[in-house]
Amino acid sequence: MTPVLACRSCGTQPLENARFCHGCGAPVAAAGAHAEYKQVTVLFADVVHSMDIAAALGAERLREIMTELVNRAAVVVQRYGGTVDKFTGDGIMAVFGAPAALEDHALRACLAALGVQDEAKRLAGEVDRRDGVVLQLRVGLNSGQVVAGEIGTGALGYTAVGEQVGLAQRMEAVAAPETVMLGESTARLVEGAAVLGEPQLVHIKGVEAAVPAWQLLGVVDQYWQSGPAPATLVGREWELYTLTTMLDRSFAGRGSVVTLVGRAGIGKTRLAREAARVAKNLGVTVFSTFCESHATDIPFRAVTRLLRAAAQVSRLDDATARVRVRSIVSDGDPQDLLLLYDLLGIADPRVELPKIAPEARRRRLAALINAVQLARAQPAVYVIEDAHWMDEASESMVAEFLTVIPQTHSMVMVTYRPDYRGALRGVRGAQSIALGPLSDAETSALIAELLGPDPSVAQIAEIIATRAAGNPFFAEEIIRELAERRVLVGGVWPLRVHRRGRRRDRAGHAAGNHRRAHRPAQPGSQADPQCRGRHRISLQHRAADRPGHRPAYRGADQRGTRRPGAVHGAGRIRVPASADSHRGLRVAIEISSRPDAPAARRGDRSPGSGIGGPVRRADRRTPRGRR
Known part of the structure; x- marks a missing residue:
């Protein structure tokens, strides 16, 4: 009998002789002569x-x-x-x-x-x-x-x-x-x-x-707001103007719900952060939460995070947190308050919880949260990231919460992917902003800011713009990888193309020890896509996946490495903090590879060609990322 692979969509082992996966409904593929x-x-x-x-x-x-x-x-x-x-x-x-x-x-x-x-x-x-x-x-x-x-x-x-x-x-x-x-x-x-x-x-x-x-x-439980913004916001003038206008309207007493819709890496998080920055500059408190792909089956995960942030109890012990919540919900029913303590994870284990059905519990909590929001006199901004990964229980409560926002001085921003079909997609009265790819001129402007004006980067800037296809995060990740592999060298900004055998940067690099020719990074390149960081890193050829190098370390909070024989005084690049929220999009760059990638043109023999036949590239879908 022909061996059958685990489902490529969900990993479930299919039933014998099944044509479709019983876990997700995807077609079942028999084991072929290829690997990935x-x-x-x-x-x-x-x-x-x-x-x-x-x-x-x-x-x-x-x-x-x-x-x-x-x-x-x-x-x-x-x-x-x-x-x-x-x-x-x-x-x-x-x-x-x-x-x-x-x-x-x-x-x-x-x-x-x-x-x-x-x-x-x-x-x-x-x-x-x-x-x-x-x-x-x-x-x-x-x-x-x-x-x-x-x-x-x-x-x-x-x-x-x-x-x-x-x-x-x-x-x-x-x-x-x-x-x-x-x-x-x-x-x-x-x-x-x-x-x-x-x-x-x-x-x-x-x-x-x-x-x-x-x-x-x-x-870490929360890292949405860690680090500075990655780069100047490019090409979103109309969207940002719309958001700032809605902020003004919300703070005047006509609360707003805005959804930011776009594919991975297109700039949803970046735009939401910029709008949140505007609100903070006006003295408005911003509360945020994010959803995770591995937590979609954990009930109330997303709403609990948002409520803990809004109540500001994350750094308090349980007893102090209960006192704080009680001061916020001073008029709440005592039993409802016990349910809220339990939802926030601060319940007193000595106090028995009310015995009510799960659906009744959800309704009572939703009513309590809505009442607190309606009674709030100060304006606030709530940011909910990646709603396409929200658990159903949270989704239901958040949907009810959004219905009272127009009666408040607050604004809610929700980001999700275009394929999301949940309850938050059709909230009545919500304004939706669809983010498309940047234009060629906007992409070039972003790349020019990241690379600087040195003439040596002009040609590679065009290549990056073509490969990024209007996706700002792809452009940033490609540039980061080029810098890490020493295709680009220079100061913090600007950068210049490093040509093998020539000293191009002002400090100079002893790159002659590397026997491997540098080539421009691009979607689908064989370069190590895993090397990323939220702090500054050295501009050296990455050796993370090739043991034998001997790095020195600058400390636990800056984990860049230095290779003996290279001058690193000017060889640093600022790493955008968005890497924290997009740890997986380098995988997207690799997975979305094209058949005409340089490795394929050179006819490199795959290291795994002996396993079941020739190796082919992984499926070309863009995996989930946070943007």
């Missing part, structure tokens, strides 16, 4: 001293423990959209981003890694009480391009291979018990969204020089 390039994050988890546990408890008891551990870990991995690739004997390998593309695969993998460690610690307590042995887990993560596809037939099945897989396993090997260790590529992808330890230089098997690694300490 995929941008993924690979997770390895391994039990510490499993041989000692086996010697102490016996193989049968070890099998029971490992079965329970793997089952719990698999639930966590699947919760965040990952796929358990294989059982490794005393641990697991999981992949995020294959077979279904995920723009935030690195963040999902980090959340899963922390969740797996939590489950392992809970199981360790049970094992200690029953067997008297210590159960500990190490986890390692690494991100990058792999070749994913069927290897052989039968039980071998779908898997991912490549250097990034091996590096993930090496990160697990150097991790301390009960910790998670990240490779440099993963650390850059989640920078700004994760709490990382001090950078470390670790020695891994097969590599002579030390490589950088970071310990994952946690994940």
Whole structure:
């Protein structure tokens, strides 16, 4: 029988002889003779001293423990959209981003890694009480391009291979018990969204020089407003004028609801931030929340975040937070107040909650929130990002909340993708602003601001404009990658084209140690798309996915690297803060590759061509990103 691949849309394993996926309805594809390039994050988890546990408890008891551990870990991995690739004997390998593309695969993998460690610690307590042995887990993560596809037939099945897989396993090997260790590529992808330890230089098997690694300490809950705006707002004069006009109207007592609609990277977040900045300059308070692709099944997730921001209780202990909420909702029903405490996650565990049906609970909470908003005398601006990922419970409550906004002094901005069909799309009285691609002149103006006026960048600016196709974030990401690969060199601004063998910048670069020719980055290039950061980074050829380089570090808050033999005094580029909210759009650049990309024209032999036949590019849909 012809082997069948997991569903390319949702990752579900289809039923036998099924023509369509029972999870999402997409057509089922039989395993062919091809594999795909995929941008993924690979997770390895391994039990510490499993041989000692086996010697102490016996193989049968070890099998029971490992079965329970793997089952719990698999639930966590699947919760965040990952796929358990294989059982490794005393641990697991999981992949995020294959077979279904995920723009935030690195963040999902980090959340899963922390969740797996939590489950392992809970199981360790049970094992200690029953067997008297210590159960500990190490986890390692690494991100990058792999070749994913069927290897052989039968039980071998779908898997991912490549250097990034091996590096993930090496990160697990150097991790301390009960910790998670990240490779440099993963650390850059989640920078700004994760709490990382001090950078470390670790020695891994097969590599002579030390490589950088970071310990994952946690994940930040809010990062929408971190960092400065990425660049001057270009080409949105009419849209910004419309928003400022509606702000004035709202603050005068005729509240407004505005939806910003556009595809990934087109500038929704940038425009919303600019309007929020205008409101702040007028002394108006701005509250914001964002929705996440991995949290669409968590009830009330988005509305809880927005309410916690509006009540300003995020940094308060539960008792103090309850006092603050009580002062805001002074006339609320005591039982409704208990429900609100529970929704905000600040309920007193000693007080029993009212026993009411879920739908009645939702209605009472919605009525309470609406009443508080109607009683608010001061103007406010609410920003709801990426509503296409909002959970249904939040969507219902927010839709009711928007119905009372016209009677207030407030304004609500909601951003979503064009394919969104939820309740917030058709809110009565809402004004919708559709954002299209920038014109050629506007794209050129944006690129000129980023590159500067040096004559050497004129030709490459035209190439970037063509490749970006009016998408401002694509233009910024292409320029960032060119700078990181030292195709562009210079001061903070402007930049100049670096021609191999010639000293073009004022400080000069010893780039002769690199034997690889530089080529302009573009959608679909083989260049490492994972290297990003929210702070300044060195303008050097990226070596994150090629172990052996020996970087020095500037501190935990600025994780750029420096390579010996290069002069870096003038070689910095400002990295737009939007990278925090678009960690996945570099994946879009790779996935939306075109057949005439330079690597294909040169006829480069794919590293995975021996796996099931020739390698083809991943599906050309743009994965989800925040913009």
